Amino acid sequence: MRVGISHLGNLSIMIKAWAQRLGGGLILPPANSQHTLSLGAKYSPEGLCLPFKLSLGNLIEACELGADTLVIASGAGICRLGYYAKTQEQILRDLGYNFEMISLNLSKDRLLGLIKLSKRLSNNASWFRVISALRFGIAKQIAMDKIERVVQKVRAVEQVKGTANRLYAKAIEAIDNADDYHTLKKVQRDYIDQLNHVAKDTQANPLIVGIIGEFYVTLEPFSNLNIESELGKLGVEVRRRTFISAWGKFSFFFNYLGLDEKSKIHKAALPYLKRDVGGDGWETVGEKVLHAKEYDGLIHLAPFTCMPEIVAQNIMSSTKENIPVLTILCDEQMNRTGMLTRLEAFVDLLKSRRRARNNTQHKGR
Amino acid sequence: MWKTFFEELGAEVVVSPPTTQVMVSEGSSRVVADTCLPVKVFLGHVLSLVDKCDYIFIPAVRSVKSKIYNCSKFLGLPDMTKAVIPESPPILDIEIDVNKGKRHLYQAIYKLGRHFTWNPFKVRQASLAAWQAHLKYRQLMSSQGLTPPQAIAKMTGEVELKAPTSTQATIALIGHPYILYDEHISHRLIHRLEQADNKVLTPEMLTTEELESATTRLVGKAHWTYEDEVVGAGVHYLETRVDGVIGLMTFGCGPDSQMMDMVHRRAAKLRATTFMSLTLEEHTTEGGVVTRLEAFLDMINRRKRRQIEVCV
Numbered sequence: 001m002r003v004g005i006s007h008l009g010n011l012s013i014m015i016k017a018w019a020q021r022l023g024g025g026l027i028l029p030p031a032n033s034q035h036t037l038s039l040g041a042k043y044s045p046e047g048l049c050l051p052f053k054l055s056l057g058n059l060i061e062a063c064e065l066g067a068d069t070l071v072i073a074s075g076a077g078i079c080r081l082g083y084y085a086k087t088q089e090q091i092l093r094d095l096g097y098n099f100e101m102i103s104l105n106l107s108k109d110r111l112l113g114l115i116k117l118s119k120r121l122s123n124n125a126s127w128f129r130v131i132s133a134l135r136f137g138i139a140k141q142i143a144m145d146k147i148e149r150v151v152q153k154v155r156a157v158e159q160v161k162g163t164a165n166r167l168y169a170k171a172i173e174a175i176d177n178a179d180d181y182h183t184l185k186k187v188q189r190d191y192i193d194q195l196n197h198v199a200k201d202t203q204a205n206p207l208i209v210g211i212i213g214e215f216y217v218t219l220e221p222f223s224n225l226n227i228e229s230e231l232g233k234l235g236v237e238v239r240r241r242t243f244i245s246a247w248g249k250f251s252f253f254f255n256y257l258g259l260d261e262k263s264k265i266h267k268a269a270l271p272y273l274k275r276d277v278g279g280d281g282w283e284t285v286g287e288k289v290l291h292a293k294e295y296d297g298l299i300h301l302a303p304f305t306c307m308p309e310i311v312a313q314n315i316m317s318s319t320k321e322n323i324p325v326l327t328i329l330c331d332e333q334m335n336r337t338g339m340l341t342r343l344e345a346f347v348d349l350l351k352s353r354r355r356a357r358n359n360t361q362h363k364g365r
Numbered sequence: 366m367w368k369t370f371f372e373e374l375g376a377e378v379v380v381s382p383p384t385t386q387v388m389v390s391e392g393s394s395r396v397v398a399d400t401c402l403p404v405k406v407f408l409g410h411v412l413s414l415v416d417k418c419d420y421i422f423i424p425a426v427r428s429v430k431s432k433i434y435n436c437s438k439f440l441g442l443p444d445m446t447k448a449v450i451p452e453s454p455p456i457l458d459i460e461i462d463v464n465k466g467k468r469h470l471y472q473a474i475y476k477l478g479r480h481f482t483w484n485p486f487k488v489r490q491a492s493l494a495a496w497q498a499h500l501k502y503r504q505l506m507s508s509q510g511l512t513p514p515q516a517i518a519k520m521t522g523e524v525e526l527k528a529p530t531s532t533q534a535t536i537a538l539i540g541h542p543y544i545l546y547d548e549h550i551s552h553r554l555i556h557r558l559e560q561a562d563n564k565v566l567t568p569e570m571l572t573t574e575e576l577e578s579a580t581t582r583l584v585g586k587a588h589w590t591y592e593d594e595v596v597g598a599g600v601h602y603l604e605t606r607v608d609g610v611i612g613l614m615t616f617g618c619g620p621d622s623q624m625m626d627m628v629h630r631r632a633a634k635l636r637a638t639t640f641m642s643l644t645l646e647e648h649t650t651e652g653g654v655v656t657r658l659e660a661f662l663d664m665i666n667r668r669k670r671r672q673i674e675v676c677v
Contacts, residue, residue: 045623045625045626046622047616047617047618047619047621047622048622048623049619079437079619080619080620080622080623082434082588083588083589083620083623086584086585086588086623086627087623087626087627090626090627090630091630094630272444272447272448273441273444274425274443274444274458275425275427275440275441275444275460276440277437277440277441278434278436278437278440279437281437281441304399305399305617305622306619307436307437307438307619308437308441310397310399310400310401310437310438310617311437311438311440311441311444311445313397314396314397314400314441314445314448314449315441315444315445315448317448318448318449318451319448327397329399
């Protein structure tokens, strides 16, 4: 069985780890590229969102490489994601590929569904092997996300721009190659250590910008033209709530116990938006309210025509919390120069706001 | 249905007038550009009501069938209106979600009724009357082949309808009711088709069972509330071999972008019925729509002629 999947940030490394341990044939399509995007955009209905187009591109490339089973995540959510599998299957069949489509309903089957699916795809490996493989993959994901959080901080203050990115790329490769928990731990420690020792500008007091918005485009650097690293170059520290490991931790484990990491965010959003609108719309509004005090600005990322985010975008502008928000819509027409100009202007605005605030504080004394 | 409900409770109901260009442009000036057209039109309607009433009723319709959800825009409608039209009168928003059980639904209706009366029995009576009105309306459409505006007119007894005259071709329109029957947005498409001696069919003229089974044939279990109107009606009409099917959708409609594509692919596979998909937005000009419509009708006529020639 040759299983094809689509990319989402560095998720593929976790899945690769599962596949290696389970001995299943995994066809990993090449990383997202302009080619992927053009393929996806060519065969998708034009009004669909970027995540759909990119993942369709991934699946086409996987089929080209000979995948005969495709796994697509879906959910009972109210956003179009729940319908992805049906449309993508139809498009791929019309293109003449022959495959079996498995849609993994994450919001219904949860962890058990994932375990069962892995067992099935690995030709009935023992439960022990399945669970230990999943656990190892998750450990890799957690390690990567931990390093990424450090990278977000270092990028803003490093003296030689790009050092953190280079280290991060190396770290991911090392994690990918790690074969047991011991090596993994060592890699994680090593790289966090190295990152902490990067030559830094100690005087700098970087601006803090929160990244909020839709799950896919915040996590997949290709789809947002690597916005976090660009912000790092401008000397901005990026914070973001969405991480694959954090999401998995809550939706697979803690939510059963009645702990919901989002309830705080939802509560904050209540005065403006009373109910879930699907996708991440509710969270977007809530995060604006929550972070208005601690961050200097917010960047709202959303795919073009994303329904929940449009609702959020419309509501956000009327909240009384005063924090600048820059909405960037991601689609296949997006270009780097345009985005950079907008980012520079936004960062300038934040800087002058901070200066103005500091001045009034001085006078107050 | 809602009109009956509120009138039974002793309230006066003000319905917004038909869409105008002013409404569309005022509505769109309030929201970000890529909001979908129906929402912009909706806000235009709310704006037109601002000075005329004490409450505005905007339900958040989450789902009306088990496990089938509405799109995000509907869910966020009350909150979005509050955010972008701060001057609007208090909004009566209730959440309709049958997935949460009957109790939730009844409570929601009761909560709504509380604005007008303290008496729960009165609310119950009003909702029953409203339900009867709704059933009558549905039945009028599916049995007599009326479009919703015609059915509403008939129920309020305003006009006597004339029977359709001879027909050139039968054209099915598929799409959401708020697009098909909005004369401004759809550029009086139904009227134009009828003027050209065509018989027009719409999703509402089918029974719920027909729609559901057609949806199931193509995509399995429906995911969206309006899937039956688009996919169900589309497949049904494609398979019953009407002369042409026109899919009407608006720019920026999320579910449509996927559903219409499914119907489109089905049409391409069947190769029996002419299919055209029209995407409308606030900039669509009348001339463009008319040209495409004429070309579409010509194509159907030519096709029919050729079939006759083959027979001879």
